[in-house]
Amino acid sequence: MxxxxxxxxxxxxxxxxxxxxxxKVELIPLAKAYNRVLAESITALEDVPEFSRSTMDGYAVRAQDTFGASPGSPALLEVVGEVGMGEEPRVPLGPGQAQRLATGGMLPMDADAVVMLEYTQELADRTLEVYRTVAPLENVVQRGEDVPAGTTLLHTGVRLRPQDIGLLAALGVIEVKVYQxxxxxxxxxxxxxxxxxxxxxxxxxxxxxxxxxxxxxxxxxxxxxxxxxxxxxxxxxxxxxxxxxxxxxxxxxxxxxxxxxxxxxxxxxxxxxxxxxxxxxxxxxxxxxxxxxxxxxxxxxxxxxxxxxxxxxxxxxxxxxxxxxAGESQVRKDWGRTIKAVLSRNLASTIGREDFIRVRLCPAGGNMWAEPVLGKSGLISTMVKADGWIRIPLNTEGLEKGEEVEVILF
Amino acid sequence: MxxxxxxxxxxxxxxxxxxxxxxKVELIPLAKAYNRVLAESITALEDVPEFSRSTMDGYAVRAQDTFGASPGSPALLEVVGEVGMGEEPRVPLGPGQAQRLATGGMLPMDADAVVMLEYTQELADRTLEVYRTVAPLENVVQRGEDVPAGTTLLHTGVRLRPQDIGLLAALGVIEVKVYQxxxxxxxxxxxxxxxxxxxxxxxxxxxxxxxxxxxxxxxxxxxxxxxxxxxxxxxxxxxxxxxxxxxxxxxxxxxxxxxxxxxxxxxxxxxxxxxxxxxxxxxxxxxxxxxxxxxxxxxxxxxxxxxxxxxxxxxxxxxxxxxxxAGESQVRKDWGRTIKAVLSRNLASTIGREDFIRVRLCPAGGNMWAEPVLGKSGLISTMVKADGWIRIPLNTEGLEKGEEVEVILF
CATH class of the missing domain: 3.40.980.10 (MoaB/Mog-like domain)
Structure with missing residues (x-):
């Protein structure tokens, strides 16, 4: 036959x-999900962060109370307490008041900005001198500014990078569906x-x-x-x-x-x-x-x-x-899998097939040269000496020295 | 204080x-060595391959016996046996003789070329017609052609790629010293x-x-x-x-x-x-x-x-x-960790520090554009939206729209 x-x-x-x-799809703990392929799209169920928080060590203020403040003419505010880390502020912020807080601290109600510690001085009688005007929302991450509830940032078919894992943690995702x-x-x-x-x-x-x-x-x-x-x-x-x-x-x-x-x-x-x-x-x-x-x-x-x-x-x-x-979609491009280079010698090819030629990369004279590593396909040492390969398409008779080629990196 | x-x-x-x-250094089996860093240089103790072998299915011949052969005027040789796969040929090759062998088969002593099956016909009486001239060493990998004994192709500090592992296997290395x-x-x-x-x-x-x-x-x-x-x-x-x-x-x-x-x-x-x-x-x-x-x-x-x-x-x-x-030396360059792109907007920077700006890559109009992903450093979502970052050096006031930049890929 x-x-x-x-x-x-x-x-x-x-x-x-x-x-x-x-x-098939399996459910795995987030700590094991790096470099796996997501088998579900992930939508934020809540705002991240869930509250406005400070990006600096300093005082929560009403920005308008600082308008016009300068080293020569400081704004004077009343310090009415401190926001503990990881805690909800006990009282809202009244006009003319300030509450001390650290980076990551939650803003009290009615505060809209943070003045950095460096631009203040606290006097003995709970009076705070502020030496600089702050704009509304200055030094603040607003509620939902990272990820608003309802947003889908990660889709089915994405291979998870470190920051994607971090985002999933921030969303409170403990286990993820991934493809086997x-x-x-x-x-x-x-x-x-x-x-x-x-x-x-x-x-x-x-x-x-x-x-x-x-x-x-x-x-x-x-x-x-x-x-x-x-x-x-x-x-x-x-x-x-x-x-x-x-x-x-x-x-x-x-x-x-x-x-x-x-x-x-x-x-x-x-x-x-x-x-x-x-x-x-x-x-x-x-x-x-x-x-x-x-x-x-x-x-x-x-x-x-x-x-x-x-x-x-x-x-x-x-x-x-x-x-x-693996269920991987091609949404994210494989940037960096190839590099452009200049061919260092003529290469013949046969019409009717695609040729793959091993090359070594050699930077010289401001150019990146692709230098063919010749040798029979039975020789694994040629792969060890090479950095990648170039492809000569089906209907091309060859490539010429000096041509720009795309090197597929190993 | x-x-x-x-x-x-x-x-x-x-x-x-x-x-x-x-x-510290540890000894691990070769099958676990992919992507580990070599803690010893590896020198071939023997020739690879240890014998000349065929790269085609065909007949081992003395090349000079085929000189002048063509379809119209075939060379006539005597078939004196077959070389079994993985076996040492039983007899040397005499003048005017041929021995059948397959790809990977060992050449008998005094044979110096292989004629492909396609260019031959074996007649009933052990006579072989050869329709093409073969050159000495044609369709042959010579002893030591892949790696001659004494050669060092892999050095301490190299991170092992698939082909490096393959080479180590070919050299008979069962266990390798790698850095922990x-x-x-x-x-x-x-x-x-x-x-x-x-x-x-x-x-x-x-x-x-x-x-x-x-x-x-x-x-x-x-x-x-x-x-x-x-x-x-x-x-x-x-x-x-x-x-x-x-x-x-x-x-x-x-x-x-x-x-x-x-x-x-x-x-x-x-x-x-x-x-x-x-x-x-x-x-x-x-x-x-x-x-x-x-x-x-x-x-x-x-x-x-x-x-x-x-x-x-x-x-x-x-x-x-x-x-x-990890003990990794920088012998092998990290080609492909960066990609050149054109900046899509002006970026200000402060003298006296290096700035790292997240960017998204967007191919458009024949250019690869680097589009800054703006947002506070507290927002992990900005990392999810980006493909890499660009670096603004210490003493630069900023970069201008249209400048070529190097994007460090995630």
Whole structure:
């Protein structure tokens, strides 16, 4: 049985990754919510702050009582007490009066400004000299000025940053609904692959890919699970894939790039009910021998065996799929994932595929240069020497020295 | 006893943070090493790969046997066997011979190239037709081509990326020496601060800062520990600080900005033997009322109480201190932490301090605009609305609309 698969373009693959649904929602304590994806929009139920408060150490006053005050002609006010921290003032503020309070203290009723300690002097008989005019609302955070009740500042699909967590705390949110963190199984396959903790025999290769891929999964907000190495035997591969499918949300087969290994991966995928091969080969270099399939609603990637190729596919295709599973919307831009640079040499490319070229960044002579790190896609050291990569689009014959390029940073 | 502290400039504070020593070294399994900082340089003890191997499915050949081959005039070779995956070839390759092998397979002795399967046809009598000339080393990764024995690609002080982990696996490194992850205690102080899980009374404020700071610590590669809230009582603050000093590597006091709270923090720090206040006030806005002290060799920060101020100090001063504790050298640049943009309005500043202004990024009309998010430093919502901040240097009166600015991304 011979099947013909047309190479898919990157946009076609991305369209397919978007068909997968976000994972389930879970309720977690706020202290664990950093970098998780919100599965609900959060609306303030009350004003933040709930009362007007001082931003300085000083005296709560009626601003108009200080109008015209200066060092030569101070306003004279009567000190009628002190507002304790965390307490509600006991009495309202009458005309000509002042109440002492510290930063964060609540303004008494009828006070509308705070004069800083530095511009006052309290005399023995509870008389306060004020040496400066303060404007209404000066040194005051008004009730609801941070977040008015009814405002929605954080929406479903946002990945929570430190300040977002702080805002949630300020709103009194103790637990948040977030999407589950994608669990990702990594299976290495191939008769030549051996575990890093046994001595290497001639002809064998250490399982470097599992470790690099696990790092990428963690960097993308997923939870990697190394399931170990499977030799090229169909029943063992099926068995291991079944474990991955049962325990995780996405299975990555880090396979050899040989035709035999690819055939085996396809056969193993097909052995499951409701299996469908969605992508079998992509117009990308490196990374062409990539498989994407679904088993029921669960995605499974067959990654190329060369480490650079596998890492390109992770970045270009697995990342968007994980974004999708994680429920992350693209409201917030990934500013800073790329940087502009000048290409340091000519690069040839082939029409009909997208090329990804590793580059090192070198600032020199006022320019940021992108210097290609050449080398076969089997060499992981080239990734260690590089800072990012540039993309040569599908229908471009190459790029010229001196061209401005966009470097996708690692 | 009145002491006079001169405001320190940011470079002065940074010089002080650099005096703290890296934490201890620990040995951890490679699978846990992603994003940790290497505490040893790693030199390859053997060639990677240890043998020349094929990058394609095909036949190992002597390149010169294919010279002149074309579809019309194929070279004829004798197939003398197959190299099993992960196995050492049983026999060397004689003149005029070919051995079948798959991607990753080891080249037999005296073979120097691989001809791809696509350019061959195997006839019934073990004769192979080769339709293309291959050059020596074509489709071959040579012994030591990835990493020659004796090479040092990863140095002490490097934060490990996915590909670095992959390289370590390829070198057979099972465990790595890394610097301990900085543990950071966060203590909230102030009579007005209440835990987020109790109902808020009038005059009180929820402890939002602890949560925002914990997120920042995690983002900077540290391990946050929330130690809860202490009221403004010296003995309780000392007690809590002692816990933080015993259990972590850095204590952050998230205090009120009031003079009373600051005095209390200083008194608590001074109560420990070998305490020294290193910084008391910084020429920065927001964030002026910042304290940095050491107790023995352990650093302790007194952060300003306003959330925006505290987050600025975390970024500008605590981050470099954590870098230092984490043993991270600055060999690898933080490309992508900043982005260039055009300022959308005039901004005034005061000579003699550095100003940090929150901005939102807005791409429009082919430009990336940096639009200031104005608002008091007590408003955490302004941080939620912003994408990063810009810095107005010490001796600048302000920035003008249309100026190019560098935005430090969150």
């Amino acid at each position: 011979i099947e013909f698969f047309r190479l898919k373009t990157i946009p076609e693959v991305l369209e397919i990754t978007r068909r997968f649904m976000p994972l 963190k994608p669990r990702v199984a990594i299976i290495a396959s191939g008769d030549e692959i051996t575990s890093i903790d046994v001595p290497l025999q001639m002809g064998q290769m250490r399982d470097a890919n599992s470790y690099a891929l696990a790092g990428q999964v963690a960097a993308m907000g997923g939870e990697p699970q190394l399931l170990g190495i499977v030799p090229d035997r169909l029943e063992l591969l099926i068995e291991k894939m079944a474990v991955g499918l049962a325990e995780t949300d996405l299975v990555l087969l880090s396979g050899g790039s040989s035709v035999g290994t690819r055939d085996l991966a396809i056969a193993a995928i097909r052995s499951f009910p409701q299996a469908e091969v969605l992508v079998h080969g992509v117009a990308i270099s490196p990374g062409k021998p990539t498989i994407l399939a679904r088993i029921g609603s669960q995605p499974i990637f067959g990654l190329p065996g060369h480490p650079v190729s596998a890492m390109v596919i992770m970045e270009v295709m697995v990342r968007p799929l994980l974004t999708c599973l | 009145i002491e006079f502290f001169r405001l320190k400039t940011i470079p002065e504070v940074l010089e002080i943070t650099r005096r703290f020593m890296p934490l 992850k900085p543990r950071v205690a966060i203590i909230a102080s102030g009579d007005e601060i209440t835990s987020i899980d109790v109902p808020l009374q009038m005059g009180q404020m929820r402890d939002a800062n602890s949560y925002a700071l914990a997120g920042q610590v995690a983002a900077m590669g540290g391990e946050p520990q929330l130690l809860g809230i202490v009221p403004d009582r010296l003995e309780l603050l000392i007690e809590k600080m002692a816990v933080g000093l015993a259990e972590t590597d850095l204590v952050l006091l998230s205090g009120g900005s009031s003079v009373g709270t600051r005095d209390l923090a200083i008194a608590a720090i001074r109560s420990f033997p070998q305490a020294e206040v290193l910084v008391h006030g910084v020429a920065i806005s927001p964030g002026k009322p910042t304290i940095l002290a050491r107790i023995g060799s352990q650093p302790i920060f007194g952060l300003p109480g306003h959330p925006v101020s505290a987050m600025v100090i975390m970024e500008v001063m605590v981050r470099p201190l954590l870098t230092c504790l």
